[in-house]
Amino acid sequence: MILLSISLWFILEKAILIACIIGxxxxxxxxxxxxxxKVAGWLQDRHGPNRAGPFGILQPLADGGKLFFKEExxxxxxxxxxxxxxxGLAMITSLVTSTVIPWGAPIVTDKGSIPLQVADVDMGIxxxxxxxxxxVYGIMIGGWASNNKFSLIAAIRGASQMVSYELPMGLALIAxxxxxxxxxxxxxxxxxxxxxxxxxxxxxxxxxxxxxxIFFVCALAECNRTPFDLPEAENELNFGYHQEYSSMKLxxxxxxxxxxxxxxxxVIATLFLGGYDIPFVNEASWKLEPWLMSLxxxxxxxxxxxxxxxxxxxxxxxxxxxxxxxxxxxxWKKLIPLALLNMIITAAVMLxxxx
Amino acid sequence: MNIIQILFWFLSVVAxxxxxxVITSKNPVYSVLWLIVTFFSISxxxxxxxxxxxxxxxxxxxxxxxxxxxxxxxxLMNLNKETEPQKNRWLKMAGAVxxxxxxxVFVAALKDAGLKDQEAMVNEGDIGLIKNLGKExxxxxxxxxxxxxxxxxxxxxxxxxxxxxx
Numbered sequence: 231m232i233l234l235s236i237s238l239w240f241i242l243e244k245a246i247l248i249a250c251i252i253g254x255x256x257x258x259x260x261x262x263x264x265x266x267x268k269v270a271g272w273l274q275d276r277h278g279p280n281r282a283g284p285f286g287i288l289q290p291l292a293d294g295g296k297l298f299f300k301e302e303x304x305x306x307x308x309x310x311x312x313x314x315x316x317x318g319l320a321m322i323t324s325l326v327t328s329t330v331i332p333w334g335a336p337i338v339t340d341k342g343s344i345p346l347q348v349a350d351v352d353m354g355i356x357x358x359x360x361x362x363x364x365x366v367y368g369i370m371i372g373g374w375a376s377n378n379k380f381s382l383i384a385a386i387r388g389a390s391q392m393v394s395y396e397l398p399m400g401l402a403l404i405a406x407x408x409x410x411x412x413x414x415x416x417x418x419x420x421x422x423x424x425x426x427x428x429x430x431x432x433x434x435x436x437x438x439x440x441x442x443x444i445f446f447v448c449a450l451a452e453c454n455r456t457p458f459d460l461p462e463a464e465n466e467l468n469f470g471y472h473q474e475y476s477s478m479k480l481x482x483x484x485x486x487x488x489x490x491x492x493x494x495x496x497v498i499a500t501l502f503l504g505g506y507d508i509p510f511v512n513e514a515s516w517k518l519e520p521w522l523m524s525l526x527x528x529x530x531x532x533x534x535x536x537x538x539x540x541x542x543x544x545x546x547x548x549x550x551x552x553x554x555x556x557x558x559x560x561x562w563k564k565l566i567p568l569a570l571l572n573m574i575i576t577a578a579v580m581l582x583x584x585x
Numbered sequence: 586m587n588i589i590q591i592l593f594w595f596l597s598v599v600a601x602x603x604x605x606x607v608i609t610s611k612n613p614v615y616s617v618l619w620l621i622v623t624f625f626s627i628s629x630x631x632x633x634x635x636x637x638x639x640x641x642x643x644x645x646x647x648x649x650x651x652x653x654x655x656x657x658x659x660x661l662m663n664l665n666k667e668t669e670p671q672k673n674r675w676l677k678m679a680g681a682v683x684x685x686x687x688x689x690v691f692v693a694a695l696k697d698a699g700l701k702d703q704e705a706m707v708n709e710g711d712i713g714l715i716k717n718l719g720k721e722x723x724x725x726x727x728x729x730x731x732x733x734x735x736x737x738x739x740x741x742x743x744x745x746x747x748x749x750x751x
Contacts, residue, residue, distance in 0.1 A: 370656055
């Protein structure tokens with residue numbers, strides 16, 4: 231079955247994969263909101279949500295239902311088209327990034343292997359960066375179109391913060407790319423599974439500890455999480471860039487933030503924590519069914535992502551918010567020089583080892 | 586018509602339409618947003634030519650960074666339809682004539698440039714891939730590359746100096 235020289239089976243395979251990944255992103259984002267409130271309760275020595283269902287497990291559904299049935303208000307003085315475009319853009323950009331992440335070991339069958347990755351393109355990691363850099367528009371357009379001074383200030387804060395923190399993020403990444411020699415996500419993961427130092431030690435977090443910390447801090451800033459949640463600073467800006475939004479549009483903004491968290495955890499896990507690699511074992515010697523192998527490796531990636539999400543939440547309920555000048559100082563005067571240093575050291579060591 | 590031709594025509598129409606919208610929109614914010622659409626369609630053209638690195642860098646640098654700064658300034662100064670100054674009719678006509686002359690020069694220059702028999706390498710050719718591009722840049726063109734990096738550095742220092750002045 232060939233239409234326009236593209237096989238329909240190929241389209242079907244990718245469509246199913248995309249549907250699964252989007253469903254998974256929504257599901258994880260839903261339960262991250264629940265985890266956030268439970269962990270907050272735990273850290274503050276209280277119960278957290280526990281009314282809807284056993285242990286409050288249905289709380290995210292109740293929250294979603296509440297947002298759906300709220301009244302939709304569009305301010306009269308707002309710019310209608312852009313007001314609607316803002317949350318949509320925020321949602322799209324947060325979902326698109328997940329296309330290049332390898333979610334598990336490929337399922338090898340007699341007729342060929344099915345990769346658990348939507349697009350294994352040459353530019354892999356750069357696509358993540360391009361989408362992240364476009365992600366600013368959701369916040370900026372939404373904040374400006376609301377025609378509210380607080381929203382505008384929040385939007386501009388958010389945009390300048392994201393543009394500033396993209397730089398150290400990219401520089402920290404370059405050191406990793408030196409070691410892999412490829413931008414393909416599958417090659418980056420492969421390099422960590424079959425790396426020179428053997429098994430678990432060839433994860434990039436051991437060879438690039440400074441890069442990992444810089445990347446993680448920048449990921450916090452890119453997701454607008456505490457201590458970098460200045461665009462949503464309630465005590466200065468009321469509610470930030472989504473102040474005028476109500477009902478599911480507000481839901482989209484809040485939800486996109488959690489999806490961003492999930493996807494950036496997945497990117498960090500792929501780049502630094504070995505992706506779907508299972509530590510301490512040589513899984514090739516198990517001789518398991520290929521689909522079972524893929525399932526196990528996928529659960530391993532999920533475990534790493536869950537741990538990173540927990541750290542995100544943990545930081546939020548532990549560290550207070552930065553002041554704005556502190557944020558800019560940290561980004562431009564500390565993280566960028568550190569990332570440059572990391573890059574130079576990595577390059578020098580690699581040259582020295584080659585001799 | 587194969588899929589590449591369909592994509593080519595689609596992207597061309599989007600590029601030209603959004604470029605026209607950039608100059609005809611009354612609201613400066615709309616102009617910037619249409620310009621972003623133009624950059625995306627041009628990136629699509631790069632991908633059709635298999636220049637993947639150029640396509641992604643175009644999105645990261647132009648759509649993701651430079652346009653954010655444009656939007657930033659326009660939003661901060663709160664430029665909108667009302668504050669946009671009404672330009673003189675003669676000035677507009679002079680602009681149209683000048684732009685037309687420029688187009689004429691381009692057409693005249695490119696008409697005999699021998700580009701006609703060189704067909705674009707669609708979906709093949711690997712010079713646009715990052716490996717080949719990097720090797721080429723750091724071997725054959727290393728001196729111009731370094732000189733342009735020094736130019737950028739001096740521009741950056743200049744911007745800081747101007748920004749420091751009270």
